[in-house]
Amino acid sequence: MEMIETDTTHGNNNRYLFVCIGHDNFGIPIDAVKEVIEYTDTTMVPMCSTVIKGVINVRGSVIPVLDIQNRLSLKKNLNYNRYSCIVLYEFIDDVIGETVTLGMLVNSVVSIEYITHEHLESSPSFGSNIPRQYVWKMAKIHNRLTTLLDMSRVLDINEINALLKTSQDKFFVNYCKS
Amino acid sequence: MSIDLSAAITTFVTESKELLQDMEDGLLELESDLSKEQKSEVINSIFRAIHTIKGSAGIFGFKNVVDLTHIIETTLDEIRLGEIILDNKLITALLSSRDVVETLVILSAQETEVDPATLHKAQDLQNTFKEYLAPEPPSHHPDALQNRENLAQSAGNTRWHILFTPNENVYRDGLDPFAFIFFLSKEVTELQVDTYTGSLESTDAFDPESNYLAFHLCFDSDKSESEIADIFDFIKTEAVLGIFPPNAAFEQFKTACHEFSNINYLIEKIKKCHSIETHVLDAIAQNKATISEAIPTSVEQDKSKQPPPKLHQSKTLRVEALKLDRLIDQVGEMVITGARTNLLAHETGNETLIEAMALLERLVENIRDSSLKLRMVQIGETFNKFKRVVRDISQELGKEVELTIEGADTELDKTFVEKVSDPLMHIIRNAIDHGIESPQERIISGKPTTGNLKLRAYHDSGSIVIEISDDGKGLNKTKILQRAIEKGLVAQEHSLPEKEINLLIFAPGFSTADSVTNISGRGVGMDVVKRNIESLRGSVEVESEPDKGSTILIRLPLTLSIIDGFMFSVHNDNYVIPLDTVVECLELHEVVAEQDIQDKSYINLRTEVLPFIRLRSLFGVEERIAHTRESLVIVQFGTLRAGLVVDSLKGEFQTVVKPLGRLFEGLKCISGATILGSGDVAIILDVSALIKSAIAVYETLEFKQ
Numbered sequence: 056m057e058m059i060e061t062d063t064t065h066g067n068n069n070r071y072l073f074v075c076i077g078h079d080n081f082g083i084p085i086d087a088v089k090e091v092i093e094y095t096d097t098t099m100v101p102m103c104s105t106v107i108k109g110v111i112n113v114r115g116s117v118i119p120v121l122d123i124q125n126r127l128s129l130k131k132n133l134n135y136n137r138y139s140c141i142v143l144y145e146f147i148d149d150v151i152g153e154t155v156t157l158g159m160l161v162n163s164v165v166s167i168e169y170i171t172h173e174h175l176e177s178s179p180s181f182g183s184n185i186p187r188q189y190v191w192k193m194a195k196i197h198n199r200l201t202t203l204l205d206m207s208r209v210l211d212i213n214e215i216n217a218l219l220k221t222s223q224d225k226f227f228v229n230y231c232k233s
Numbered sequence: 234m235s236i237d238l239s240a241a242i243t244t245f246v247t248e249s250k251e252l253l254q255d256m257e258d259g260l261l262e263l264e265s266d267l268s269k270e271q272k273s274e275v276i277n278s279i280f281r282a283i284h285t286i287k288g289s290a291g292i293f294g295f296k297n298v299v300d301l302t303h304i305i306e307t308t309l310d311e312i313r314l315g316e317i318i319l320d321n322k323l324i325t326a327l328l329s330s331r332d333v334v335e336t337l338v339i340l341s342a343q344e345t346e347v348d349p350a351t352l353h354k355a356q357d358l359q360n361t362f363k364e365y366l367a368p369e370p371p372s373h374h375p376d377a378l379q380n381r382e383n384l385a386q387s388a389g390n391t392r393w394h395i396l397f398t399p400n401e402n403v404y405r406d407g408l409d410p411f412a413f414i415f416f417l418s419k420e421v422t423e424l425q426v427d428t429y430t431g432s433l434e435s436t437d438a439f440d441p442e443s444n445y446l447a448f449h450l451c452f453d454s455d456k457s458e459s460e461i462a463d464i465f466d467f468i469k470t471e472a473v474l475g476i477f478p479p480n481a482a483f484e485q486f487k488t489a490c491h492e493f494s495n496i497n498y499l500i501e502k503i504k505k506c507h508s509i510e511t512h513v514l515d516a517i518a519q520n521k522a523t524i525s526e527a528i529p530t531s532v533e534q535d536k537s538k539q540p541p542p543k544l545h546q547s548k549t550l551r552v553e554a555l556k557l558d559r560l561i562d563q564v565g566e567m568v569i570t571g572a573r574t575n576l577l578a579h580e581t582g583n584e585t586l587i588e589a590m591a592l593l594e595r596l597v598e599n600i601r602d603s604s605l606k607l608r609m610v611q612i613g614e615t616f617n618k619f620k621r622v623v624r625d626i627s628q629e630l631g632k633e634v635e636l637t638i639e640g641a642d643t644e645l646d647k648t649f650v651e652k653v654s655d656p657l658m659h660i661i662r663n664a665i666d667h668g669i670e671s672p673q674e675r676i677i678s679g680k681p682t683t684g685n686l687k688l689r690a691y692h693d694s695g696s697i698v699i700e701i702s703d704d705g706k707g708l709n710k711t712k713i714l715q716r717a718i719e720k721g722l723v724a725q726e727h728s729l730p731e732k733e734i735n736l737l738i739f740a741p742g743f744s745t746a747d748s749v750t751n752i753s754g755r756g757v758g759m760d761v762v763k764r765n766i767e768s769l770r771g772s773v774e775v776e777s778e779p780d781k782g783s784t785i786l787i788r789l790p791l792t793l794s795i796i797d798g799f800m801f802s803v804h805n806d807n808y809v810i811p812l813d814t815v816v817e818c819l820e821l822h823e824v825v826a827e828q829d830i831q832d833k834s835y836i837n838l839r840t841e842v843l844p845f846i847r848l849r850s851l852f853g854v855e856e857r858i859a860h861t862r863e864s865l866v867i868v869q870f871g872t873l874r875a876g877l878v879v880d881s882l883k884g885e886f887q888t889v890v891k892p893l894g895r896l897f898e899g900l901k902c903i904s905g906a907t908i909l910g911s912g913d914v915a916i917i918l919d920v921s922a923l924i925k926s927a928i929a930v931y932e933t934l935e936f937k938q
Contacts, residue, residue, distance in 0.1 A: 098906075098916065101808075102852060102853070102902065112914050115569065119897070216897070216898060223900055223901065228930055230851040231931050
């Protein structure tokens with residue numbers, strides 16, 4: 056699969072990368088997307104929750120990859136195939152003040168869309184298939200409603216870290232009980 | 234004109250900090266028993282330190298710093314002249330002045346307003362020093378009187394003297410000594426020139442192009458030495474030049490005179506100038522060490538007048554830590570790429586290539602080792618800082634504590650040194666506050682009044698151990714347990730092994746102190762200790778004996794970035810553990826039959842009980858592999874020994890530790906990741922945490938039952 060290089064020089068903060076997660080499309084602000092790479096085998100991190108797919112080697116750095124279907128707690132999980140991609144998302148971690156890169160495993164990459172103010176709709180008060188805190192807004196593009204993700208919540212390091220700690224403890228308890 | 238001084242200021246700050254540290258070390262050294270000469274050497278070095286800071290601060294115009302350092306300098310000068318007797322109180326004042334100078338330096342460098350408290354302190358200190366400096370009739374001190382006299386024993390010349398000997402080739406190089414003397418004559422008054430023609434007479438073959446002359450110039454001037462030297466600037470490489478302002482040091486003058494080709498002639502000429510006392514010149518002529526042998530002390534005086542001999546010739550190079558980190562990163566990349574290239578070379582089956590690769594790999598390994606060593610620093614510097622801490626705290630608490638340091642030359646990673654300093658501080662405070670008793674109590678329990686606190690560092694099986702031991706009263710286990718139960722850290726009926734009771738002192742918010750003092754008692758410090766050490770992949774142990782004292786052991790891995798690892802695989806994934814934790818590897822089916830470990834997790838290894846963890850089951854892999862294919866890796870960490878059952882062994886592996894980032898922070902068993910030659914990632918497991926967590930979970934499960 057070709058690499059889709061993002062163009063951040065224009066600073067178009069109204070451009071979104073549309074990806075397919077499970078059966079639905081979701082929008083990710085493109086400014087923070089460092090690159091999109093093809094789905095490679097990941098190395099499992101032992102005793103981790105299923106939210107973490109594993110870690111990969113990107114030009115010498117070890118980058119964690121999140122299984123976004125799991126992270127968004129989607130009910131029916133699709134298998135990943137040759138159309139699946141890892142979106143490398145870069146953001147600044149406020150706690151340590153450094154840039155962090157996380158990989159998000161998505162089922163496929165769909166398109167890049169310009170979204171202006173008039174496209175935006177507020178999120179439904181109930182009925183969404185993903186937890187409401189992950190939804191930022193809805194975008195009405197090509198007569199379809201697409202969820203725009205609130206990335207600061209989806210990739211909340213502190214929250215995921217806490218999740219991992221509990222799941223690690225569970226592994227130990229399961230082992231010792233058996 | 235504006236010059237960017239920021240770089241220079243940064244250097245000034247680092248340098249000042251170092252000098253102030255030297256000053257502190259020196260002051261503390263003065264408190265111990267030293268011979269008179271050693272003392273004066275130490276005082277001199279402190280004087281030099283403060284003098285340098287004053288000078289540099291003057292360049293940048295940091296008035297606050299200059300003011301304070303000036304008075305410190307004056308005080309120190311009086312001390313070294315013996316005018317003031319250095320007592321304990323003065324050392325304390327000097328120590329606190331050191332702190333204030335440091336604060337002032339930092340604040341001035343940041344161009345921040347100095348807070349009134351610091352200013353007040355500085356003022357106080359200045360007043361204290363002024364009291365010491367208050368004029369005292371010098372006759373009270375016979376010593377001082379003598380020193381005053383010695384001071385006068387400089388060459389005693391009232392006029393300027395220049396000994397000017399141009400080289401033989403000076404004319405050939407196109408320089409005319411006369412032009413310089415002529416210029417000098419316009420700049421100064423009463424110039425007297427004596428030309429020495431001795432070498433002309435002694436030579437047989439006269440060469441008209443050579444110079445045979447030497448000059449002695451005597452004059453009056455109110456110019457500075459450097460201004461006079463400037464006149465001769467162009468010729469200074471072509472001539473032997475000795476410039477002596479009025480009252481130059483005798484020794485210096487003597488040496489220069491002896492360099493002059495004919496000393497007797499020179500002495501005669503200088504005598505005629507009547508600016509130097511005859512006996513001084515006679516002394517020079519007879520090549521005596523001093524002006525008058527009758528005053529032996531003047532020898533010392535002359536020596537101290539000389540530029541002090543450099544004690545430590547600088548053999549170090551200051552490199553920015555960031556650059557070093559980058560280098561080590563790059564070396565890490567090289568190790569990874571090397572492994573990959575090696576793999577490819579083996580695939581081709583080309584023998585010469587494989588051999589060349591093996592050689593290259595060895596070189597890379599050497600580079601790796603030497604670059605890692607660059608980061609290694611001796612722990613002594615960190616230890617020495619605590620001398621001051623111990624002194625201050627013990628004085629505040631009215632206890633007598635002596636700090637002994639062992640293994641100061643033990644080297645460890647720079648990152649560790651920085652991070653270990655804080656925990657050590659807390660441990661030392663606690664040891665003095667809670668551990669060591671007051672002198673009265675110590676007498677009652679039959680111990681010497683001075684308590685002993687020992688800091689020790691050494692290498693032990695792949696890790697560095699820092700030991701802090703005191704000979705105090707030891708931990709009060711009943712009190713600790715009682716407090717722990719009160720705080721709900723331990724259930725009442727649950728009995729704990731001794732080791733764990735000791736470890737309770739590291740629990741957050743835990744304190745047995747009845748009252749909170751400004752030194753300890755809040756129960757925060759020891760919690761910090763444990764967390765800091767664990768973040769460095771280290772561990773803490775406590776040993777304590779009632780009335781004999783306690784010892785805290787901090788165990789740290791040697792390095793953070795590149796380790797020798799041992800690789801094995803579990804269910805298609807590779808894992809690395811530090812090689813030095815591995816004791817031995819065995820085929821599982823050779824040591825135990827399958828039916829023997831159906832329902833239990835320990836084996837009988839050479840009559841020793843060895844518990845093991847089957848990583849497949851721990852990692853939640855459902856499918857199992859045949860018993861005959863499983864291997865057992867025996868690991869040891871401190872006194873803890875256990876087995877890990879894995880799928881297959883991959884052997885030793887150069888491991889470049891890559892951080893996993895904050896996402897995985899605090900996950901106990903995973904200490905990082907590494908990249909293999911194939912480009913795959915392998916997880917580095919923290920063996921001790923793995924085993925300890927298993928033990929802890931087993932225990933809680935048992936407890937619930």
